Amino acid sequence: MAVRKILMLVGDFVEDYEVMVPFQALQAVGHTVHAVCPGKKAGEKVRTAVHDFEGDQTYSEKPGHNFALNATFDDVRPEAYDALVIPGGRAPEYIRLDQRVLAIVRHFAETHKPIAAICHGPQVLAAAGVLEGRSCTAYPAVGPEVRRAGGRWVEVAVDEAHVDGNLVTAPAWPAHPKWIARFLEVLGTRIAP
Template sequence: MSSKHILLLVGDFVEDYEAMVPLQILQMVGHQVDTVCPDKPVGSHVVTAIHDFEGHQTYSEKWGHNFAITTNFERIVPDDYDGLVIPGGRSPEYLQLNEQVLEIVRHFATKGKPLAVTCHGPYLLSAAGVVGGRRCQAYPTLRPELERAGAIWDPPSAEFDSVCVDGNLVSAPAWPANPAWMREFLRILDK
């Protein structure tokens, strides 16, 4: 496997396991990963949130860790990257309002570069207008949003540890799918 250059897009209250675990997996196999966030310079951090499934009607949320930012967002050149990872959590709720974020997402989608999204990360696919006709998964509450944007929810009975692959797009519903999600992303990166 040759080393790839990966962009990991985060914001405050990104889901901890969906940012930290992919970062460590990608680094463990030798890939270079740049972590970026709009308005956060190199050397700063975002705060993560830990979401858990404890039998309530929705997930619980706890304060997570500080997650280091390694590259200035304003200097990002999408052509310099081989793949994009978009974790979930709360950050996609507001990152979808940033046009430069959406341009980055559009770049990866239209160039057919490996694109991994999980949980609430597909908000960015919908906002960028790149999910129409694509099979994907996300946290279940995003299903109406994605289907309105033209996405195909696949499989219809997705579990939290499942993964969906549609060409360059690898999507999953939440952090319990991290092993399958990252395994499929690595497979596509290695093509």
């Protein structure tokens, strides 16, 4: 298996499970994962939020953990990475305002490197203008943004994932088993029994 170097774009109030689980799972299979946040350095932390589905019209939000960054955003050179992960939560709504974040996302899209986005993560893809002609899913409230960005919205169950070439998306953390498995397939990662 080729070890991949993966960049993860996060921010304060990233969804707790959607940052912690893929960060740990991708490392557990041998990949290198660098988690970065605009304006922050390695060793600093972002606060997370736990989003849950408790029967209300939308998700509930509770305080999560403090997640330690292991790389510095200003040092990121996207050409040094093999893939990109964008977790959801509230972070995507404001990190997409950072022009460098958008330039980084465009690099991965233009070079056809694997991209995994979950929940509200596709808000960053829409803002970067990389969804034109692509199909993806996300948290349902992001559907209108996907369509306005020229993407084809795909509705799937909350525990399912969708793949369009190098792009792997899912609605929310209940999809982790399938979303991470599909992303590993796109990465070319083989896990032998």
